[in-house]
Amino acid sequence: xxxxxxxIDGDACDAESGSRLDVVDPATGAVYAxxxxxxAADIERAVEAARKAFPAWSETPAGERAAWLRRIADHIEGxxxxxxxxxxxxxxxxxxxxxxxxxxxxxxNLRFFASAxxxxxxxxxxxxRETINYTLRQPRGVAGLISPWNLPLYLFTWKIAPALAAxxxxxxxPSELTPMTASMLGDVCRxxxxxxxxxxIVHGLGAKVGPTLTEHPRVPTxxxxxxxxxxxxxxxxxxxxxxxLSLELGGKNPNLVFxxxxxxxxxxxxxxxxxxxxxxxxxxxxxxxxxxxxxxxxVERYVERVKALRVGDPLEDGTDVGALVSAAxxxxxxxxxxxxxxxxxxxxxGGKRADAPNARCAGGFFFEPTVVTDLDVxxxxxxxxxxxxxxxxxxxRDEAQAIExxxxxxxxxxxxxxxxxxxxxHRVAEAVDCGVQWxxxxxxxxxxxxxxxxxxxxxxxxxxxxxxxxxxxxxxxxVRVER
Ligand code: NAD
Numbered sequence: 158x159x160x161x162x163x164x165i166d167g168d169a170c171d172a173e174s175g176s177r178l179d180v181v182d183p184a185t186g187a188v189y190a191x192x193x194x195x196x197a198a199d200i201e202r203a204v205e206a207a208r209k210a211f212p213a214w215s216e217t218p219a220g221e222r223a224a225w226l227r228r229i230a231d232h233i234e235g236x237x238x239x240x241x242x243x244x245x246x247x248x249x250x251x252x253x254x255x256x257x258x259x260x261x262x263x264x265x266n267l268r269f270f271a272s273a274x275x276x277x278x279x280x281x282x283x284x285x286r287e288t289i290n291y292t293l294r295q296p297r298g299v300a301g302l303i304s305p306w307n308l309p310l311y312l313f314t315w316k317i318a319p320a321l322a323a324x325x326x327x328x329x330x331p332s333e334l335t336p337m338t339a340s341m342l343g344d345v346c347r348x349x350x351x352x353x354x355x356x357x358i359v360h361g362l363g364a365k366v367g368p369t370l371t372e373h374p375r376v377p378t379x380x381x382x383x384x385x386x387x388x389x390x391x392x393x394x395x396x397x398x399x400x401x402l403s404l405e406l407g408g409k410n411p412n413l414v415f416x417x418x419x420x421x422x423x424x425x426x427x428x429x430x431x432x433x434x435x436x437x438x439x440x441x442x443x444x445x446x447x448x449x450x451x452x453x454x455x456v457e458r459y460v461e462r463v464k465a466l467r468v469g470d471p472l473e474d475g476t477d478v479g480a481l482v483s484a485a486x487x488x489x490x491x492x493x494x495x496x497x498x499x500x501x502x503x504x505x506x507g508g509k510r511a512d513a514p515n516a517r518c519a520g521g522f523f524f525e526p527t528v529v530t531d532l533d534v535x536x537x538x539x540x541x542x543x544x545x546x547x548x549x550x551x552x553x554r555d556e557a558q559a560i561e562x563x564x565x566x567x568x569x570x571x572x573x574x575x576x577x578x579x580x581x582x583h584r585v586a587e588a589v590d591c592g593v594q595w596x597x598x599x600x601x602x603x604x605x606x607x608x609x610x611x612x613x614x615x616x617x618x619x620x621x622x623x624x625x626x627x628x629x630x631x632x633x634x635x636v637r638v639e640r
Contacts, residue, residue: 161192161336163199163360164343166206167353172361173198178333183249183480184471186520192336195361200328200369203357207299207326208375210354215296215324222322223271225351230267232345233260233310240310240338245471247337248309249480249522250434252472262602263310263338269604270318270624277323277625289636294629296324297401300378301370303363303391306332306482307437307544313339316380317356319624325378328357328370332383334482336360363387371395378628381405382439385542385568385613392616403617403627405439405609407542408570411563412442412599413585415556416450418575422597424455428462430573430599431548432526435478439614440571440593440600444539445550446562452552456530459550460505463526468511470518478511480521481545487522490545493538494527497547500536502529507546540566556581560588569611573599592618 161180162169171177172193180190193199214222233240240260245252250259282290302316313331320327331339343358359366367387371379371394381391382405395402412430414423430442447455469476481487487510494508507525514523526546532539539549553559563572563585571593574585586594592610595601602608605621617627 158188159190159337161190161340161360162343163193163195163203164346164356164358165199165203166357167347169343169347172196173202178360178362180247180336181483182246183482184246184518184521186484186522189246190337192333192340192360195359195366197366197369199359199361200366200373203328203359204299204373204375206354206357207328210352211296211298211326214321214326214352214355217324219274219277219322219324222324223275225349226267226271226318226322228349229342229345229351230264230271232349233267233342234264237261237264240341242472243337243341244309245479247335248306249471249482251469251476251479253474253476254434259308259311263314265604266311266314266318270322273319273621273625274322277622286640287638289638291634291636293632293634294626295632297378297628297630298325299376300325300327300380300628301373301376302327302329303367303370303379303381303383304329304331305383306334307434307439309335310338310342312382313342315619316382320380320628321356323625323628325628326355328359328376330359330361330363330366330370333360333362367391368394372398374398377401379403380619380627388615401627403619404615405619406613406615407544407568408439408441408610408614409444409540409542409566409568410440410442410571410573410591411589412445412573413559413563413575414445414447414451414455415559415574415576415578415581416448417577419577419597420451420455420458423575424458424462426599427459427573427575428466432463432466432478432546433600435481435524436546436548437482437544438600442571442573442599443543443548445548446553446559447550448559449552449554456505456550460528463506463528466526468523468525469514473514476514478526478546480518480523482522484522486545487524490524490543490547493541493543493545493547494529497529497532497538497549500532500538502538502549503531504529534562534565542568556585560585563589567613570614571595571610
């Protein structure tokens with residue numbers, strides 16, 4: 158049994174109450190670790206440690222803060238294989254994916270914001286000879302950072318890196334379902350000698366520790382990535398306290414395939430967009446819309462490719478689809494497939510729990526990659542986030558209808574557009590209500606660009622300058638110049 162600990166004021170510690178939570182390996186269904194079941198007392202200690210550390214950290218030159226982030230990145234990179242295995246065991250994702258994406262991207266997040274803060278500049282405005290305005294962007298204090306289970310270390314560092322780079326200290330809470338690599342990050346911070354209290358990591362149940370953090374009077378900044386329902390709760394708690402809030406929430410992303418696309422590429426990338434990380438990426442293109450002229454061909458080729466995906470032991474190379482994160486989540490996905498049948502859908506691939514790939518995984522939470530057609534665009538399966546290996550395919554008549562279908566949910570995170578017609582690509586990107594748009598590609602990420610959703614997919618943008626601006630307070634200083 159492995160033991161996960163909080164990082165508070167530079168110490169690796171249990172919850173003050175001594176209470177612990179079971180951590181389950183989704184591929185086997187077995188408890189393999191225990192994590193602190195923290196409560197308000199642990200959050201209080203963490204916030205106090207972060208508050209104490211803030212003056213010195215915020216006055217540390219940006220170049221030195223950047224050097225700390227690079228040191229932490231180097232430690233993770235030097236131990237990348239152990240991190241990748243840990244992420245795979247904790248989350249159920251294929252280890253090959255953790256190796257190729259999760260861990261390198263976590264390292265890149267830290268290095269990116271180290272460089273970004275060294276380049277961070279602010280504005281000066283001069284309207285006449287009598288006055289000069291300059292803008293200060295100062296760290297805001299203790300940042301509360303809350304992240305989900307689907308890309309555990311990747312999204313955790315995506316918040317920690319800009320918060321710390323900008324001179325804030327932080328209390329960070331990973332998901333209780335996937336606490337392992339956050340705990341390992343805590344070990345790295347201690348080994349690297351990061352000053353005590355700069356980063357505090359508190360494990361525990363969201364409903365138990367989350368509200369204490371989001372309501373805390375000494376935490377003026379909250380950055381949250383997770384579900385829309387949780388985001389609404391956080392927004393309601395933060396609003397009366399006038400906190401600065403960034404919310405990256407759920408998605409139900411349209412993937413629009415026009416008849417003039419490069420069909421080979423559209424098919425293969427749409428399979429990846431549907432089922433990478435078991436469909437558990439907020440950016441997955443789970444609603445595919447295909448122009449009538451190529452609908453039958455697309456569906457035939459798509460389904461053939463999906464049936465060839467290998468559901469397997471996450472620790473084995475060659476596995477395309479691993480285990481879903483928990484039994485509860487597997488049950489939720491299963492209930493949506495049942496609903497798809499009730500709503501009149503036709504299941505062309507998958508549709509049920511997958512057989513265990515081997516004896517080790519007999520108790521694991523596997524589900525077959527599933528393709529559903531013949532659903533109305535307004536039905537629940539087509540409008541609610543499933544966040545699993547379930548894709549719907551629907552035909553559209555023309556560009557106007559494609560846009561109408563794309564916008565037919567309350568979400569507005571990411572859209573993908575497949576067409577070789579340049580003007581159409583631009584027109585559609587402009588008309589679809591999503592904060593992130595890809596044309597003829599998917600999940601290509603430049604860390605400098607604004608990232609985030611519209612409508613119920615979130616408020617605010619992360620990435621590059623947007624993140625550094627979010628984690629700083631803007632002050633304008635107007636100076637009269639005597640002539
Ligand atoms: P979740 O909302 O259940 O949990 C996210 C985090 O919030 C966890 O750490 C959890 O412990 C914590 N939490 C739960 N209740 C809380 C409360 N009342 N107050 C404060 N914190 C609380 O989400 P999840 O199931 O972990 O993640 C899946 C969701 O995240 C999906 O909806 C997915 O689309 C979304 N997501 C969005 C993005 C994005 O960038 N927009 C990225 C990844 C995942």
